[in-house]
Amino acid sequence: xxxxxxxxxxxxxxxxxxxxxxxxxxxxxxxxxxxxxxxxxxxxxxxxxxxxxxxxxxxxxxxxxxxxxxxxxxxxxxxxxxxxxxxxxxxxxxxxxxxxxxxxxxxxxxxxxxxxxxxxxxxxxxxxxxxxxxxxxxxxxxxxxxxxxxxxxxxxxxxxxxxxxxxxxxxxxxxxxxxxxxxxxxxxxxxxxxxxxxxxxxxxxxxxxxxxxxxxxxxxxxxxxxxxxxxxxxxxxxxxxxxxxxxxxxxxxxxxxxxxxxxxxxxxxxxxxxxxxxxxxxxxxxxxxxxxxxxxxxxxxxxxxxxxxxxxxxxxxxxxxxxxxxxxxxxxxxxxxxxxxxxxxxxxxxxxxxxxxxxxxxxxxxxxxx
Amino acid sequence: xxxxxxxxxxxxxxxxxxxxxxxxxxxxxxxxxxxxxxxxxxxxxxxxxxxxxxxxxxxxxxxxxxxxxxxxxxxxxxxxxxxxxxxxxxxxxxxxxxxxxxxxxxxxxxxxxxxxxxxxxxxxxxxxxxxxxxxxxxxxxxxxxxxxxxxxxxxxxxxxxxxxxxxxxxxxxxxxxxxxxxxxxxxxxxxxxxxxxxxxxxxxxxxxxxxx
Ligand code: B12
Ligand SMILES: Nc1ncnc2c1ncn2[C@@H]1O[C@H](COP(=O)(O)OP(=O)(O)O)[C@@H](O)[C@H]1O
Ligand SMILES: [Mg+2]
Numbered sequence: 166x167x168x169x170x171x172x173x174x175x176x177x178x179x180x181x182x183x184x185x186x187x188x189x190x191x192x193x194x195x196x197x198x199x200x201x202x203x204x205x206x207x208x209x210x211x212x213x214x215x216x217x218x219x220x221x222x223x224x225x226x227x228x229x230x231x232x233x234x235x236x237x238x239x240x241x242x243x244x245x246x247x248x249x250x251x252x253x254x255x256x257x258x259x260x261x262x263x264x265x266x267x268x269x270x271x272x273x274x275x276x277x278x279x280x281x282x283x284x285x286x287x288x289x290x291x292x293x294x295x296x297x298x299x300x301x302x303x304x305x306x307x308x309x310x311x312x313x314x315x316x317x318x319x320x321x322x323x324x325x326x327x328x329x330x331x332x333x334x335x336x337x338x339x340x341x342x343x344x345x346x347x348x349x350x351x352x353x354x355x356x357x358x359x360x361x362x363x364x365x366x367x368x369x370x371x372x373x374x375x376x377x378x379x380x381x382x383x384x385x386x387x388x389x390x391x392x393x394x395x396x397x398x399x400x401x402x403x404x405x406x407x408x409x410x411x412x413x414x415x416x417x418x419x420x421x422x423x424x425x426x427x428x429x430x431x432x433x434x435x436x437x438x439x440x441x442x443x444x445x446x447x448x449x450x451x452x453x454x455x456x457x458x459x460x461x462x463x464x465x466x467x468x469x470x471x472x473x474x475x476x477x478x479x480x481x482x483x484x485x486x487x488x489x490x491x492x493x494x495x496x497x498x499x500x501x502x503x504x505x506x507x508x509x510x511x512x513x514x515x516x517x518x519x520x521x522x523x524x525x526x527x528x529x530x531x532x533x534x535x
Numbered sequence: 536x537x538x539x540x541x542x543x544x545x546x547x548x549x550x551x552x553x554x555x556x557x558x559x560x561x562x563x564x565x566x567x568x569x570x571x572x573x574x575x576x577x578x579x580x581x582x583x584x585x586x587x588x589x590x591x592x593x594x595x596x597x598x599x600x601x602x603x604x605x606x607x608x609x610x611x612x613x614x615x616x617x618x619x620x621x622x623x624x625x626x627x628x629x630x631x632x633x634x635x636x637x638x639x640x641x642x643x644x645x646x647x648x649x650x651x652x653x654x655x656x657x658x659x660x661x662x663x664x665x666x667x668x669x670x671x672x673x674x675x676x677x678x679x680x681x682x683x684x685x686x687x688x689x690x691x692x693x694x695x696x697x698x699x700x701x702x703x704x705x706x707x708x709x710x711x712x713x714x715x716x717x718x719x720x721x722x723x724x725x726x727x728x729x730x731x732x733x734x735x736x737x738x739x740x741x742x743x744x745x746x747x
Contacts, residue, residue, distance in 0.1 A: 220591040237593050246637065249596035272598035275552045279602055282554060283609055290612075472747055475625025 183250055183266030186257075187213055191226045194261060203250075205243045213264065216240055218247060230254050230262065238266075306374055313370035316363045323363065327356040358493050365497040368428075369480070372504045379422040379508055383532060386417040386426070386458050387451055393430035394449060397438060404443040404490055408434065412451035418532045419458050425505045426529070432498040433462040433525050439492045440523075441466035457511070457528040464524075469517040477515060478503040502527075537569065537577045546582050550595065552602045554609070561610045571614045571651065572736060575644050579607045583640060607640060611647070624653035626746075629677040631659035631668050633692045638685035641713055645681055648736055652743045654678075665699055672704055678746070679708045684715040690723055697727055712739070 177197045184197040191213040204216050218239040235251035242248055250266035257263055330352040371377045394408050401408050437447045445465035452459045473484040483496040506513045506527050517523035548556035564574055586603050589595040630646040632639050639661035649656030657675055684693050700707055712733045724732040733739050
């Protein structure tokens with residue numbers, strides 16, 4: 166093969182330069198492989214003005230031909246994405262114009278460098294992020310440990326205050342006037358509240374730090390629910406709220422941590438009573454459904470505004486719904502409930518509308534009835 | 536404050552690919568407590584619009600435009616530390632560019648605006664296939680899906696996407712926006728049920744503020 170033929174073949178098939186021959190009216194007569202890759206397979210016969218992106222309509226054939234030196238022009242790839250080439254136009258002896266288009270290596274190098282820098286930066290950023298995340302986890306563990314220790318060590322002294330004020334109320338009943346007795350009562354009820362709060366904090370810290378092992382055993386959920394209802398009855402009675410149970414089952418065996426599930430029931434029931442007006446009803450329903458034990462606690466209380474629903478199961482968060490008879494509220498109960506249910510591979514959700522009562526529903530994997 | 540002088544210096548550095556200089560400008564503005572919204576609009580958006588103009592007049596190459604866009608995107612994450620401190624609202628928005636839509640900077644700003652208002656803003660990015668948008672909706676159950684359209688020839692894709700969402704999630708709230716509407720297309724939206732057209736970040740913020 167001749168040297169010029171080899172060169173021709175190479176440029177035609179491999180070079181990253183757009184090469185086209187066009188006639189005096191701008192129609193493409195011939196092109197190399199690269200030009201077809203950039204501009205689409207069927208460019209022969211097309212007009213150069215349709216291949217080049219002309220946003221402003223300022224480009225004319227004459228302008229292109231008159232330009233000396235490479236001209237920055239944009240073309241459109243078959244994917245409809247723009248690419249920039251620097252075009253030169255050379256008249257040949259057979260009245261055709263040779264069109265050459267190349268990219269700027271300098272610009273491409275800059276772009277590559279920027280990509281590399283970006284990539285490195287991204288790697289460093291995600292490394293930082295992981296590091297921070299681990300630190301946060303450790304700090305959270307420390308916080309829980311601290312919380313646990315503090316709550317634990319405060320429990321005894323406060324328990325003492327509580328039982329002493331109870332004792333004094335008994336002992337001094339005849340010697341104190343009403344106002345003084347009230348002070349003692351307040352002392353007792355406030356320390357009771359603190360004790361409840363400390364117990365919840367302790368629970369929370371334990372559960373949060375993953376230290377709580379579930380004590381799994383097989384028991385009858387129906388019996389446990391009935392017991393919870395009995396225990397909460399006195400609080401209901403005070404507000405003239407009746408708690409009913411509704412179920413077609415005569416037992417519902419589950420494998421779960423009995424003490425913890427009792428805690429769940431107690432919080433749901435005490436909430437239902439706490440946030441409802443006197444004279445309403447609470448209905449507890451038990452079912453078995455799709456391999457799950459399903460318990461629902463439904464009240465006729467004020468319901469929860471839709472906007473506030475996402476807050477419910479978060480730590481220390483209370484909604485705009487407040488207790489109706491001045492009961493205490495910490496905002497920890499449902500956060501603990503959710504953690505307990507999650508630990509059992511169950512789920513809990515709420516259905517509620519402002520003004521239309523609330524229904525809390527939780528599912529636990531059932532054992533299957535025997 | 537973003538003066539013309541500061542802007543011009545920034546723009547020059549941007550075209551030059553001088554990342555140190557552009558990063559320094561943004562850091563300086565953050566130090567001065569210039570708001571994120573202002574940096575987005577009066578620095579980033581203004582610069583990219585100017586890039587568009589130069590490009591349109593064949594005064595700058597696609598490579599340089601890529602360089603500028605990539606630098607701007609990098610700088611957008613520089614303001615993240617100041618973005619997530621708002622109280623979370625427990626609401627979600629999925630923000631996406633349509634299939635065949637490669638302009639993603641505006642949509643990213645939209646996702647960030649949601650974040651700044653306490654929402655979770657999931658950003659799906661450029662050229663997102665329709666099936667992926669649909670599966671994101673069923674997965675994330677967003678309160679709002681936001682579609683961004685930059686080039687007019689994607690209006691038909693937008694219509695298709697809206698129809699698909701309607702078919703699969705009849706009650707899904709949809710908003711659309713993007714600079715394609717600078718050149719018309721607003722009538723298209725009027726004929727679509729329950730689709731809201733929002734043209735600017737300010738308008739978007741007041742929309743988010745009134746959303747409940
Ligand atoms: C960068 C760029 C590209 C890059 C994009 C890279 C990337 N990572 O994003 C690339 C090279 C891929 C590109 C390609 C093309 N581009 Co281009 N591109 C641009 C450029 C220079 C900047 C875009 C940008 O980021 N702007 C900055 C952002 C912040 O502004 P914004 O998008 O308007 O977003 C704001 C608002 O609109 C709003 N918003 C945006 N989305 C949404 C959504 C909602 C819900 C809401 C509420 C608000 C909202 O909020 C943002 C903040 O204020 C513009 C110039 C310009 N004027 O913007 C041209 C421009 C958009 N491109 C244009 C064109 C024509 C194209 C191409 C068709 C060219 C071609 N034929 O090949 C292709 C199309 C590819 C495709 N299918 O999408 C035209 C569009 C004209 C039109 N009438 O449609 C422009 C305007 C350039 C011009 N002056 O001609 N482009
Ligand atoms: N049955 C209910 N009806 C209405 N609001 C409720 C109900 N249960 C819980 N809430 C709301 O959720 C908040 C969190 O409940 P919880 O975590 O148990 O904390 P606490 O009972 O200490 O207030 C309550 O303060 C109340 O605003
Ligand atoms: Mg409670």
